[in-house]
Amino acid sequence: MTNKQKHKILIDLFMTIALLLLMLFQITGQQVHEYLGIMMLVLFLGHNVLNWKWYRHLFKGKYKLYRCIQTILNIGILMMMLGLGYSGMVMAQYLPFSISGSMSLVRRLHLACSYWGFVLMSMHLGMHLRQIVHMFKKYMYLKNNILKLVMIIISLCGIYCFIQNNMISYMLLINEFVFFDFEKNTFIVLLEYLSMMILWINIGYFITNKIKGFR
Template identity: 45%
Template sequence: MKPKMKIKMGIDLLMTALLLCLMAYQITGEALHEWFGAGMLLLFIAHHILNIRWYGNLFKGNYKLLRILQTIVNFSVLISMLCLGYSGIVLSRHVFAAFPIGGPMATARSMHMAASYWGFVLMSLHLGMHWGMIVGMFRRLLKGRKLPGAAVWGLRLAAAVIAGYGLFCFIQKDIVSYMFLKNQFVFFNFDQSAISVFAEYIAMMGFWIFVSFYMTRGIGKISGKHSIGREKINEKN
């Protein structure tokens, strides 16, 4: 693996870990939450600098369904991060308290809450769309050795169980009401253990990764069949 790719993977791994820490506000507390947020913002900027070529290719090539969806998700993540960055600075009492950036606190609070949960879902979807790369790296580590069929199905079952629990948590916590600001206040259970909090958010992330990964695979297979079908038609003509 090239050094640049290792740096990209390292940044993405740190961003994933920070995303989970940021969602666990009742565990980290206000000050640490702000420092994690500042770190996420810096890593997000670094991520975009390292992937700047993606923007240069926006107007090149054809836009099929999968590329359209990936582009929508990527720009949605960017918008949510910009909203989080601005609202986080406005609300800051520790890291950015000295910055001369102000605004309506109520608006910033609502923006921060909605963008937090939208960002969590969108970043999980983004990760799922690139999960094939992680699977490919794992296969390369095996150096051509294949896992036993039972192990493969065991991993698939584990993924399905995690996704199912993640969906349950997502519904139980009524995350949709926060995303669409139907509920203006987030309920935090400060008596809940750290293990339980992180397990729930890991499962919810796993659910959206699961959905995105298999949706991406399905679209890829459908597109591939359509391409083969067109080639056969062209050959007959």
């Protein structure tokens, strides 16, 4: 494994943790949420710098199904991050810098981009999961069937949590106000979002396997 690959994995790991924590607003609170958002933007920039060749080859070569889906997903994530960065800086209360904008508009923008970003970034991770699994194959001791069963159970929990938390209504702005149950146990909230993240990671992994014919 090259140093560049190690740096990519490290940044992706921190981005995954940051993404999960950013969804836990009811636990972290406004101030921590803002600083996590800045950290996420910095990591995202680092991720793009390390993967600059993707942009260089964007208009080169043939576009097969997998590449089309991957490109749409990546562009979607870029748009979500731009929307989150802008709206976050307009709504910022604790950061030493901010920009002006329509509070009503950016609140809706931040809401939609947050939940779409959560789904798209989780799927993006899933679409690259096989590469990561291959790198660490010799460290994995669980039987394949057992691991699959665990992932199916977690994904089913993720579907339940996704519906129970009305995620679609936030993504489509059917509901413009997020309901936070501050009395819910912190560990339960963490497990809910973790299961939803794993759900979309598994969906991304499944799509990749089906399109590329991996077994």
